[in-house]
Amino acid sequence: MQHKYTNALIEESSPYLLQHAHNPVNWEAWKPEVLERAKQENKPIIISIGYAACHWCHVMEEECFEDEEVAQLMNKEFINIKIDREERPDVDQIYMDALQMMTGSGGWPLNVVALPDGKPFWGATYVPKDNWLEALQQLSTLYKKNPDKIIAYATDLERGIQEINLVEAKTEHTKFKLQEIDTSVKNWSSAFDTFLGGYKRAPKFMMPNNLDFLLHYATAREDADIMEYVNTTLTRMAYGGIFDHVGGGFSRYSVDTKWHVPHFEKMLYDNGQLVSLYAKAYAVTKNELYKNVVSKTIGFVKEELTDASGGFYSSLDADSLNEQKELEEGAYYVWSETELKTIINEDFDLFKDYFNINSYGEWEGNYVLIRDKSTAEVAKKFGLDEHGLNVKIKGALERLKWVRKDREKPRLDDKVLTSWNGLMLKGLVDAYRYLGDDDYLEMALANATFIEREMMAPTGGLYRNYKNGQRSIQGFLEDYATTIEAFIGLYEVTFEHKWLAHAKQLTDYSLEHFSDPKSKMLFFTSDDADALIRRTIEVNDNVISSSNSIMANNLLKLHKLYSAEGYGERSAQMLANVQDNFVDNGQGFSNWMHLTLFNNLNYYEIAVVGKDHKQLGRELAAAYVPNSILVGSKDEGNLALLQNRYNEGETLIYVCIEGSCKLPVQSAKKALDQL
Template identity: 75%
Template sequence: MTHKYTNALIDETSPYLLQHAHNPVNWEAWHPEVLARAKDENKPILISIGYAACHWCHVMEDECFEDDEVAKLMNENFINIKIDREERPDVDQIYMDALQMMTGNGGWPLNIIALPDGRPFWGATYLPKEDWLKSLNQLTKLFKENPDKIIEYASDLERGIQSINLVENKTDASQYTLEEINHSVENWSSYFDTYLGGYKSAPKFMMPNNLDFLLHYATSQDDKEVLEYVNTTLTRMAYGGVFDQVGGGFSRYSVDTKWHVPHFEKMLYDNGQLISLYSKAYAATKNPLYKTITEKTIAFAQEELSDKSSGYYSSLDADSLNEAGELQEGAYYVWSKEELIRLLKSDFEIFKDYFNINSYGEWEENYVLIRDKPDFEIAEKHEVSIDELNEKITNSLSILKETRQDRTKPRLDDKILTSWNGLMLKGLVDAYRYLQNDNYLKLALNNASFIEQEMIRSSGGLYRNHKNGQSNINGFLEDYASTIEAFIGLYEVTFDMKWLNHAKELTDYALTHFNDDISGMLFFTSDEDESLIRRTLETNDNVVSGSNSIMANNLLKLHKVFSNEGYGKRAHQMLKNIQVNFTENGQSFSNWMHLALFENLNFYEIAVVGDDYKNIGKEILSHYIPNSILVGSQKEGDIDLLKSRYNEGETLVYVCIEGTCKLPVTSASQAINQL
């Protein structure tokens, strides 16, 4: 296919950047030589940030960046840089903070105008063509006629960007207490939607780390109300259109309060975390729905996001071609009533009640499948057994899935990101741990081997990105954090020291190259990368937990195994630096609050030594025990917890706290009782 225009993005690997490679805009990627040219030519930089699955990014491309008039204005007056936010979250974080300071809002596409040195002075998200042209003309005139005013504003904004990123090293802070944790959850609970789950607002995001902590809190404190809220949320999410009832897997969020109509893009980071969450919830409650959702989500990831290398792709787009050949959000996933009647025939009546082919499930003259009743209610109404109902629903969904294969699939972002693969690896590890399905361990080991072989650099650090057989971009702290967390979990289910050693080596590398001497926290970028206008300290837990909170939890667990390395002291100080935020804003620091619980309650080191260590370890792991780490070996092990523990002819289990152990027992059930 021939194209009228081709720009410098044609040499990139990011699917998002390649989508813009034939725009008439002279786009370039974020490279030092491009930034240097902006200074040499004294041109402002137009920075446009998005990602492949972003609906409004596509709309703005169609309306603005493919337009010759717009391109002429941009090319004559700006150095134009396109950024895939998933490849370069370090750049995205800074300019998103700038946009929110300037406008009070954020989102993508994120469009920034900056001085030649990269300091921003204007920003907006999606703008239609006429508004975009008007803004660029005004900014061009201002830059040429009154540059001092722009420089003054950019300097003030730079100071603001720096100041919101400061973390104080609070050496005199006392430990956050259990009473304070209870108060934080009480404040937090005022936002709970106890009927539909999630929070009392729309759109609704799944927020796996929020639910993960609340599950931990509810089970440790025997808080039945919080546990009921978690179960309500998990059930409503699983029943909703935000979960793809036909093909499995979760979309990013729902636009309404009942989890019905999603923004249809599917992201690896959501699905990896939700596999972990539903696996843990199954272990804690034995609700079979949670097991089913875990299984279907893994099946989706294998079918749609798995590369032959055993790495996992980043996302599926929200948009796909409809019957008219036009890109339309959700076209791949929705159904007309007439189509369902034709396909399902005599089973349509049951299916209609099960998935609300009525006003409750209707959306823009089509239907997004949503449940609102448990199986037994539908079975009673139609006078069938639960088994018969499940058989009919399973058969109907199979028919729809087969039919859907003939539709044009959403576009795939096939870059492989280390941090998101770490989240998926952790999901597979937890699914194996709690569902005891050996195939999930096989998938986990394959993915871990991919990370080991393709994403660990010869220097001992990590790459960020993998595409077309090549790995590039130095890893960010989130890449280290999620990979270390997954490797610790993989060690627990295999007892293979290779994974624990990898976790320790990556931790030591991160502590060396990401360290902030002033705050005691870890920077998002390493000291090996080019300088930006700020080295970010990522502390808040958002849809994905913040990289510092994951690292702090990793450090605590590694301390339990490598007690002489100072990891525990570092984790404790990081927690003290952040805990001032917990009482009034627990939901934004939920992954940190695991640490607060660990410090207030017992955290157990469990060691299994003897010939039957794998079987006993596997049985222990099937229980939901978030406040523990498990180590094991057949005889003497290489770590302190496994030394002088072997007794020939027996398999012994030691339950310890900070290396001090109770009397050894000989079965998993006895060990569980000691907890």
């Protein structure tokens, strides 16, 4: 296909950047030489940040960046840089902070105008063409006529961007008490929607790390109310249109309060975390709904997001081509009542009741499948047993899936990101651990082998991205944190020492290259990365847990196995630096708060030694015991916990606290009774 325009983005691998490679705008990727040229030409920089599954990014591209009039102004007066936020979260974090300081809100597309040295002085999200032209013309004129005013503002803003990222090193390590944890959860719970789940607001985001902590808290504190809230939320999410009942997997968020109409993009990082969460919840409750969610979500990832190399792709777009061959959000996923009647035929009345093909499930003249009744309730209404109902519903959904194959699929973002693969790997590990399906372990090992082969650099570090055998970006702290966490988990379910060795080596590399010597936190970028206007320290848990909170948890786990390395002291210092936030903002620090429970309650090292170590290890792993780490060996292992534990002819389980062990037992049940 012949294109009228081609810019420098044609050399990139990111699908998002490639989508803009034929814009008339002279886009370039974020590179030191581009910033240097901006300085030489004394031109301000337009930094436009988005991602492939972003609906409004596509809208602004069509309205502004494909327009020749707009491009003429941008090319004449500015240096234009396009960034895939998923490839370069280090840059995105800084300019998102800047945008929020300038406007009070954020989002994507994120458009910032900056000085040639990268200091921002103007920002906005989606802007229509006329407003965009007007703003750029004014900014260009102001930069030429009154540069001192802009430079002063940008300098002040840069100072603010630096200051909001400061983390104070706390010299006193006062332990956060159980009563304070209880207060934090009580304060937090005022925002809970106890009827529909999630929070009392719209849109509704799923926030897996929030629910993961609350599940841990509810079981540790035997809090029935919090457990009920977690179950309500997990059930409503699984019932909702945010879960793809036909093809499996979760969309990004729902625009309403009942989890009905999603923003239809499907992200690997959401689905990896939710697989882990639902698997843990299944271990606690044995609720078959949760098991089904895990199965269907992994099925979706296997079918739609798995590369032949063993890596996992990033996302499916929210938009797809409708029958008029126009891009429309959700076109792939929604149904008309006429379609459903034709496809489902004799079971339509049953299906209609089950999935609310009525005013409750209607959306803009079509239907997004949503449940609001239990299987038992519907089965009773139609004179069926639950098994019979499930068979009929499964058959109907399979027919819908078959028909949906003929629709235009959403666009695929086929870049592979290390941190998101780490989250999905952890999800698969937890799914195998708590559900016991060997296929999940097979997928996990294939992915871990991919990370080991393709994403671990000869220098000892990690790469960030992968596509078609190519890697172009150094890893960020989140890449290390999620990979380490997943490798520790993979060791616990396989007892293959190399995964633990990789986790320790990557941890040591992180401590060497990412450490802030003042606060003992870890920077998001390594010490040999290209300089930005700030080295970010990420501490707030959001839709993905912060890289520092994941690392603090990793360090505590590794301390239990390598007590002489100082990992425990480092984890404690990191926790002390942020714990003042917990009482009033549990939601924003939920992954950190696991550490507060670990510190107040017993944390167990469980060692299994003998020829049946794998079978007994599997039985132990299936129990939900978040305050533990599991190690095992056929005979004498090379971990301190495994030494002097081997007794020929027996397989023994040792339950220990800080290396001090109870009398060994020979069954998983007896060991769990010791906890």
